[in-house]
Every structure is written in structure tokens, then in C-alpha cells.
Amino acid sequence: MTNPGDYITTELGRQPVIMTRHRDGSVHVLLNRCTHRGAKVVNERSGHAPRLVCCYHGWTYDTDGRLTNVPVPEGCGEGFDKANFGLARAPRTGEYRGFVFASLAATGPSFEDHIGAMKGNIDDLVDRAPDGELALDAGMHRYVYNGNWKLQVENVLDSYHVPFGHASTVNKQGVQFARREGDQKGAAVIETEKKQTATTWNDRKSFIVGNGHGWTSNTTLDDGKRSSPAFDAYRKVLAAKVGAERAAQILTPRLHNSLIYPNMSIMGLNIHVRVIKPIAVDRTEVTIYPIRLVGAPAAMNFGNIRLLNVTHSAASFVQTDDLESFVRTQKGLHSTLTDWVDISRGLGAEEPDRELNATRGLATHEMVVRAQFKAWLGYMREAA
Amino acid sequence: MAAADLAGIDRTPFEQFLIHEAALLDARKFRDWMALFTDDGTYWVPAVPDQQSPFDQASLFYDDRDLMKTRIDRLEHPRIHVQTPPSRTAHLVGNIVIEEANDTTGEYLIGSTVIMVEYRDDAQRTFAGRQHHRLRREGGAFRVVQKRVDLINCDSAFEAMAVPI
Numbered sequence: 181m182t183n184p185g186d187y188i189t190t191e192l193g194r195q196p197v198i199m200t201r202h203r204d205g206s207v208h209v210l211l212n213r214c215t216h217r218g219a220k221v222v223n224e225r226s227g228h229a230p231r232l233v234c235c236y237h238g239w240t241y242d243t244d245g246r247l248t249n250v251p252v253p254e255g256c257g258e259g260f261d262k263a264n265f266g267l268a269r270a271p272r273t274g275e276y277r278g279f280v281f282a283s284l285a286a287t288g289p290s291f292e293d294h295i296g297a298m299k300g301n302i303d304d305l306v307d308r309a310p311d312g313e314l315a316l317d318a319g320m321h322r323y324v325y326n327g328n329w330k331l332q333v334e335n336v337l338d339s340y341h342v343p344f345g346h347a348s349t350v351n352k353q354g355v356q357f358a359r360r361e362g363d364q365k366g367a368a369v370i371e372t373e374k375k376q377t378a379t380t381w382n383d384r385k386s387f388i389v390g391n392g393h394g395w396t397s398n399t400t401l402d403d404g405k406r407s408s409p410a411f412d413a414y415r416k417v418l419a420a421k422v423g424a425e426r427a428a429q430i431l432t433p434r435l436h437n438s439l440i441y442p443n444m445s446i447m448g449l450n451i452h453v454r455v456i457k458p459i460a461v462d463r464t465e466v467t468i469y470p471i472r473l474v475g476a477p478a479a480m481n482f483g484n485i486r487l488l489n490v491t492h493s494a495a496s497f498v499q500t501d502d503l504e505s506f507v508r509t510q511k512g513l514h515s516t517l518t519d520w521v522d523i524s525r526g527l528g529a530e531e532p533d534r535e536l537n538a539t540r541g542l543a544t545h546e547m548v549v550r551a552q553f554k555a556w557l558g559y560m561r562e563a564a
Numbered sequence: 565m566a567a568a569d570l571a572g573i574d575r576t577p578f579e580q581f582l583i584h585e586a587a588l589l590d591a592r593k594f595r596d597w598m599a600l601f602t603d604d605g606t607y608w609v610p611a612v613p614d615q616q617s618p619f620d621q622a623s624l625f626y627d628d629r630d631l632m633k634t635r636i637d638r639l640e641h642p643r644i645h646v647q648t649p650p651s652r653t654a655h656l657v658g659n660i661v662i663e664e665a666n667d668t669t670g671e672y673l674i675g676s677t678v679i680m681v682e683y684r685d686d687a688q689r690t691f692a693g694r695q696h697h698r699l700r701r702e703g704g705a706f707r708v709v710q711k712r713v714d715l716i717n718c719d720s721a722f723e724a725m726a727v728p729i
Binding site: 225318319320321322323324325326344345347348349351357465466467470472478481482485486488489490493494495497499500501503504505508 | 609611612615618619620621622623624625626631634635637638641643644645646648719720721722723724725726
């Protein structure tokens, strides 16, 4: 959304919204509902319009949500004032490095307090772009499943499931297919001789920083050997922009998945941003945006986009087995003879990470799931 | 070749090829299906209507031979959860049109409409769209340089898809 008049439509939770770029450059998150008789005003997923016109009676709004025109205005009551009939807006929004966050709640923790340390995880992604900017203009992957939204949220930081859940993506040597531009091979997941999860996998760490947020440390790959014409050209461009030392720092993988609770994740391996939308208690829609690193050679961006098809499209090798697990979990949880699930792995094994100002556990433990439920319970209590 | 000349070409061998390809998919003979592709062959299912390129936009599938092999290794893996139980499919191919033909190079572009009904785990769903096969005559047989399937709902949100269309 670079130009005035650009818009996208989406949902905040289950509320239809329009996000617009106004003439003064400001971003507005508006309820996609005409203030007259309630019709959804914009029906396209994205586009460009100088004004937003309702299909039903032609009420017309400026891109900042102000009502500017009402056909046959003399029919409106004497006290009718257009100023009172602008599109409703998300009570609070926050922006960070091009990402716009919106809340439906008028009160509560501020954006800054909520996002807290997770700004660093956004930086980790955005800094990879030689021009310091991302473009989410490479389409999207959209998938749905018959399951609760929390199943996807838990999964993004769950490293325990990979050796079994994604067994079908691991070759006879216990190694997953290569997933990053320039990688010659993928991560070691299973020690096939011992028939056990690879030590490198078991050693992966996870981190929590309050509010339900967290991340997992990077997958151990053949770092240092990463090379392809596209990747080498990208590394060169990045180094020319930020210096060789800083480029090396940026390209040292720190993060695998990051979760900005409750509904956004960033993946550092097959770079993408994911937004999770609850539709019903047992229905969830997920949108995954490939990332174009602005300033990177086209071939590098093409490589990222191509590999994301393989891992995260609705027809991908990886995401599909997760979806099957979510659907089966939902089916299992519909049963009533037993109420409990077990998320106690690593309980008591958490330790402070003073350098990162976070709490650290093993990524194959369930500390992150407990942190998510703690945050969720807090929000539910506040709402009650 | 002009449209009038294209209309004069015998459609039968192309039709037989498309029916054979669909039968391999319905029989889950994925390796035989892959063998229909040239070494530089690609299988593409775009994620937006009229997608211009598989490189700068997300796609549902964009597999070269290496990725096709990884996909099929996975489809044959005993622990592919999303195929436990496996999908059963029925492809219907029709409305076949020879859109380009070059007898000198032996390359042809064949458009057709495909409907695939998929049943799995007590649920049935339908995929439909226009597909294009770029075929190359090698020896006595056709091989696929590119198969592109433009689903009418390509930009919708899908439940997990495991088998090629």
C-alpha cells in the first residue's frame, strides 16, 4: 500500500475491515460496513480507489473514512450531519516498520507495551532487505481447516512435532529437503541409525517474553556453506548497503519461527509472515504472505517465493501434514470422556536468558504453549 | 499455424494422451505420471487468475522434476498423515482445443477443461478449471513440457491438498 488510495480488505478477528492509505500518507483501519444500512462497502481484496462508494445507495467515503457524499441528501433529517456518519474505525492502531497492528478494544495494554521485545524479531526480518523495507506484493497462500485457531498458534513454535509430524518430508538419511535459497541440504531431523530425533534438533531452544509471544532458535543447517548465484548476489548487495560485518550479522540465522501473540507469526527459514484468523470455534483461516526483500536481486526473491510454495501453500509438503494434525486434534477434543490435554513437557526446566532478557527452554518442550494459554486466560479473565 | 489449420488437426492422439494422464493420477501411479514430463518439465497450479509468472507470485504448485520427485517420495511415504487415508480422485477432461501446433518442432499447446472430484476421510470436494498442456513429441510419444492448471477458485482458501490435479 504505497500510494494514496491503495487499500486492502481483511478481517480483524471476525470483523470485516478496510485498510487504506490516505492522501496525507496516513493509514486507516476502517470497519467495512456502510453507516447507512450496513452493506460491506468494499468487496475487492485489494485495489486502488480515490473514494469508497457503497454499492447499495451510493454513500461515499473518503479514504480516511469520512462520509463525503450522500445521494438525495434532502431526504435526510434536518439534524443529519455527515460528520457523524463516517466509517467506524479500529479504536487503536500501531505501526512498526511497515506492519500495521489494530485492536478492536478501546482500552487495554498499549501497542508498545503489547509488542514489547518482539520488535527485535520484526527487525530480524526487515533488516534482511538491502533497502530496509519489505514488500508483501507476491500474492498469498490461503488455507482453512476445521479446527480452533489456537492449534495453528501453538504449532508455529512447536519443534517437538517435526520429526514425527513431518516424517514424510525427511529422507532416508534423516535430512529434510533443502528449504532456503542457497542451501545444499535441509535440516538434520532424525538420527536414522538410532531411530531417534537428531541431537541438533533436541538442542534447539525456545524463548518467551510475556504476553504470549515467543520464538524458536534457528534450525541448524549447513550455514557458512550457503551459496547459489542468487544468494551470493544478494549477500553482495546487502554488504554494499550495510557493510560486510553487519551483513554477516544479519545473515547469521538466529530465529526459526516468531509468534506475535495472538495471531501473527514470522518465519526466518522460509521467510514469510502468517496471519491467523478465527472463523468459528472449529474453523480457522490462515493467510501466508511471501516476502519480497526490497533491494535484493530478483533471483533471490524468486527463490524465496518458489520455496515457500513447497513448504506453505495449501498444496505444500509441510503445511498439509500440520493441517491434518489440527483437524484430527479438533476431532479428538470433541470427545467428552476426558477433559485434559498434557502440555507439561519441560515444566520447571525453564531458565532465564539474561542476555536476551527472555525465558529460555528447549524447543521440544511445551513452555511456549503454556505461555500462550497463560496469556489467553488473562485476556479471557479481563473480558469476563 | 492459423486457427483454420489448427481446426483440421486430428484431436484424437491429444485426447488419448490427456485421458491417459488423468487415468494415471486417478490410479495414484504418480511415478508413471512424472515420467510423462520432459527433464525440464514443470507442473504449475497458479494461485491468482491469469498469473503471469511462477517466479514473482505465490503458486499452489510449481514443481520442476526435482520437486515432483520429492512430492512423490512423500506421497509414497508410510507416514504422510494428510493421505491417511489416501485421496480417491476422478478426473474428467473435456472441451479439448488445440491452441498451438508446430509439426516442425513437434510442440503443441492443448487447452482442456478439467474437473477433479476428490474423496477422502468422509469428505468430497470438487476442483475445476482450464488446463494447458505444452506437449513435445519425443520418439513416438508426447511428453509434457508444462502442465498448467488454472483453477476457477485458485485464489480461495483451500483445505489441505495433497495430490496433483
